[in-house]
Amino acid sequence: MTMKPETPLLDTVHDPADLRRFSTAQLEQLAHEVRAEMIDIVSHTGGHLSAGLGVVELTVALHHVFNTPDDRLIWDVGHQSYPHKILTGRRERMRSLRQGGGISGFTLRGESPYDPFGAGHSSTSISAGLGMAAAAELVGDDRAVIAVIGDGSMSAGMAFEAMNNAGAMRSRLIVVLNDNDMSIAPPVGAMSAYLSRLLSSKSWLSIRDLAKEVASHLPPPLERTARRAEEYARSFVTGGGTLFEELGFYYVGPIDGHRMDHLVPVMRNVRDGRRDGPVLIHVVTRKGKGYAPAEAAPDKYHGVSRFNVVTGVQDKGKSQAPAYTSVFGKALLAEATRDPRICAITAAMPSGTGLDRFATTFPDRYFDVGIAEQHAVTFAAGLASEGLRPFVAMYSTFLQRAFDQVVHDVALQNLPVRLAIDRAGFVGADGATHGGVFDLAFLGCIPNMVIGCPADEAELVRMVATAAVYDQGPLALRYPRGEGVGVEIPEVPEPLPIGKGRVVREGKSVALLALGTRLADCLAAADLLAARGLSATVADARFAKPFDEELIERLARSHEVLVIVEEGSVGGFGSIVLTWMANRGLMDGGLKTRLLCIPDRFFEHDKAERQCALAGIDTQAIIDAVLGCLNLTDQTGEAQA
Numbered sequence: 001m002t003m004k005p006e007t008p009l010l011d012t013v014h015d016p017a018d019l020r021r022f023s024t025a026q027l028e029q030l031a032h033e034v035r036a037e038m039i040d041i042v043s044h045t046g047g048h049l050s051a052g053l054g055v056v057e058l059t060v061a062l063h064h065v066f067n068t069p070d071d072r073l074i075w076d077v078g079h080q081s082y083p084h085k086i087l088t089g090r091r092e093r094m095r096s097l098r099q100g101g102g103i104s105g106f107t108l109r110g111e112s113p114y115d116p117f118g119a120g121h122s123s124t125s126i127s128a129g130l131g132m133a134a135a136a137e138l139v140g141d142d143r144a145v146i147a148v149i150g151d152g153s154m155s156a157g158m159a160f161e162a163m164n165n166a167g168a169m170r171s172r173l174i175v176v177l178n179d180n181d182m183s184i185a186p187p188v189g190a191m192s193a194y195l196s197r198l199l200s201s202k203s204w205l206s207i208r209d210l211a212k213e214v215a216s217h218l219p220p221p222l223e224r225t226a227r228r229a230e231e232y233a234r235s236f237v238t239g240g241g242t243l244f245e246e247l248g249f250y251y252v253g254p255i256d257g258h259r260m261d262h263l264v265p266v267m268r269n270v271r272d273g274r275r276d277g278p279v280l281i282h283v284v285t286r287k288g289k290g291y292a293p294a295e296a297a298p299d300k301y302h303g304v305s306r307f308n309v310v311t312g313v314q315d316k317g318k319s320q321a322p323a324y325t326s327v328f329g330k331a332l333l334a335e336a337t338r339d340p341r342i343c344a345i346t347a348a349m350p351s352g353t354g355l356d357r358f359a360t361t362f363p364d365r366y367f368d369v370g371i372a373e374q375h376a377v378t379f380a381a382g383l384a385s386e387g388l389r390p391f392v393a394m395y396s397t398f399l400q401r402a403f404d405q406v407v408h409d410v411a412l413q414n415l416p417v418r419l420a421i422d423r424a425g426f427v428g429a430d431g432a433t434h435g436g437v438f439d440l441a442f443l444g445c446i447p448n449m450v451i452g453c454p455a456d457e458a459e460l461v462r463m464v465a466t467a468a469v470y471d472q473g474p475l476a477l478r479y480p481r482g483e484g485v486g487v488e489i490p491e492v493p494e495p496l497p498i499g500k501g502r503v504v505r506e507g508k509s510v511a512l513l514a515l516g517t518r519l520a521d522c523l524a525a526a527d528l529l530a531a532r533g534l535s536a537t538v539a540d541a542r543f544a545k546p547f548d549e550e551l552i553e554r555l556a557r558s559h560e561v562l563v564i565v566e567e568g569s570v571g572g573f574g575s576i577v578l579t580w581m582a583n584r585g586l587m588d589g590g591l592k593t594r595l596l597c598i599p600d601r602f603f604e605h606d607k608a609e610r611q612c613a614l615a616g617i618d619t620q621a622i623i624d625a626v627l628g629c630l631n632l633t634d635q636t637g638e639a640q641a
């Protein structure tokens with residue numbers, strides 16, 4: 001006789017209401033199944049792995065205790081929200097994670113009512129939650145608002161600003177601090193050290209016992225005696241007020257974040273207890289929990305490509321060329337070997353920005369400031385003001401945080417801070433939150449700023465050499481996510497003349513002016529145009545600012561068509577060039593001009609090549625633009641716009 005297999009509990013959970021009736025044992029079983037499901041999904045799709053694995057029990061407990069989506073549950077960053085998505089009606093669609101048209105890798109308001117606030121960038125959850133709590137109070141709603149934030153994200157200024165405000169406002173906000181003692185890399189800074197000290201308290205067991213006691217003896221709402229007991233336990237744990245209490249929070253913890261029998265009663269207690277003022281629940285978890293390779297190396301499994309579940313080996317694909325990130329890292333290391341004034345700064349992304357080797361080779365000149373982009377830039381300004389040569393290596397999307405610092409602390413004082421802007425342009429699967437599409441527009445308008453845009457990895461190395469010796473003011477380099485084009489990299493790179501472009505191919509009637517890595521598509525388009533009898537000049541602008549006026553004037557005066565191509569938003573390089581050309585009268589004589597840049601809308605997750613096609617900045621779009629200018633047709637016989 002064959003035994004009928006038990007239906008997995010997860011199959012019975014279509015939305016969180018289904019798990020509210022579960023016993024603690026069932027919740028534990030459910031967590032087990034969610035974890036297995038998540039590992040299986042991410043092994044096929046790639047994505048953020050170790051953060052989500054660490055919050056499986058926490059996610060189950062939160063949805064069990066709180067009445068989501070009416071109670072608002074906010075995930076900071078959102079990279080750990082996969083278990084939440086699996087439990088909130090998106091389990092099947094998770095198989096399309098981070099693919100075009102599929103589920104986002106972060107929380108997204110438009111995706112589900114269970115995502116009350118979208119994210120991708122860190123440390124926004126407490127501010128957003130406080131706003132929601134204030135809104136609930138204003139309209140007389142009794143709903144709970146819960147913000148889950150990691151220890152790494154807690155290091156950012158915005159989290160402190162929000163706590164400072166929350167402590168004074170006395171709103172009923174619940175902050176869950178998910179402390180796994182990891183950022184992407186090991187966490188840095190005094191806050192991290194403080195949390196470690198808090199956790200090394202000998203009274204850890206006492207609070208766990210208390211949680212059990214609350215679970216077995218305390219019917220909601222919280223009894224006064226129990227509240228006294230809990231308050232006693234709190235002060236016993238910390239030996240007095242914690243930092244959070246000093247900021248006006250009611251501190252509960254630390255709690256073992258993988259014990260359902262601890263999490264559920266404490267959450268219930270908080271739900272039904274105090275109504276005046278914010279509460280912080282300090283939950284301790286393990287990043288990568290339940291998947292041995294991720295537990296052993298949570299940084300390597302923070303963001304993964306597809307992988308083999310049994311071996312843990314990730315499918316990195318085969319590439320002929322090195323990634324821009326590692327080319328930059330090596331080039332900067334070489335410059336720093338020659339010049340002891342060179343320093344490197346990261347905001348919590350040492351490996352993502354290629355600074356990991358710099359960190360071990362020159363630890364004195366390397367600074368990981370935590371998730372603190374604003375501080376990183378002004379800190380670099382301070383170094384530069386004392387004659388050092390700082391490179392701030394940061395993703396384009398995160399530099400958005402530090403716009404005022406770049407304007408006020410760097411450019412206004414004309415300080416030679418070097419911004420090494422990685423992930424410039426489309427980034428693919430991380431989608432709109434991480435797209436590096438605005439830097440040309442927001443840096444291009446700042447006086448004193450030099451912006452170099454290497455077209456390939458050899459150009460990047462030359463530009464790092466250029467930046468290393470350029471002390472006249474701020475300089476930014478922008479380069480994309482992913483691999484270069486496979487060109488030879490110079491051993492001893494020569495600095496480039498600032499503001500000078502180059503002609504890569506001479507042609508006759510059509511001029512293609514490329515910025516940065518769009519050069520490859522311009523060259524490919526020129527080949528295809530040549531096959532149609534159209535001879536195209538291809539120029540590499542090299543610098544978005546100052547741009548090469550002489551070169552552009554020559555292209556404009558000696559061609560019938562000029563197409564400018566950049567992987568940046570409207571308002572960037574091309575917009576500035578076209579304004580200059582119009583004012584100089586270069587378009588008065590009938591020059592046909594087109595600007596191919598990223599249109600005025602957000603682009604969701606997809607393959608980066610597809611994002612370029614959708615934005616109209618790829619090879620085909622260049623051909624179409626040229627044919628449109630000349631009133632010719634494409635292969636399908638359709639006239640181009």
Ligand SMILES: Cc1ncc(C[n+]2csc(CCOP(=O)(O)OP(=O)(O)O)c2C)c(N)n1
Binds near residue numbers: 079154
């Ligand atoms: C403003 C900003 N800077 C940097 C990042 C990149 N980033 C994503 S997750 C992460 C680490 C967050 O650590 P933590 O909050 O402790 O979450 P964990 O991954 O440990 O769960 C970083 C630095 C980001 N998303 N937003």
Ligand SMILES: CC(=O)[C@@H](O)[C@H](O)COP(=O)(O)O
Binds near residue numbers: 079184434481
């Ligand atoms: C969530 C987050 O912000 C990072 O983990 C980011 O997704 C990393 O991007 P890369 O994969 O391009 O390094």
Ligand SMILES: [Mg+2]
Binds near residue numbers: 183
């Ligand atoms: Mg963490």
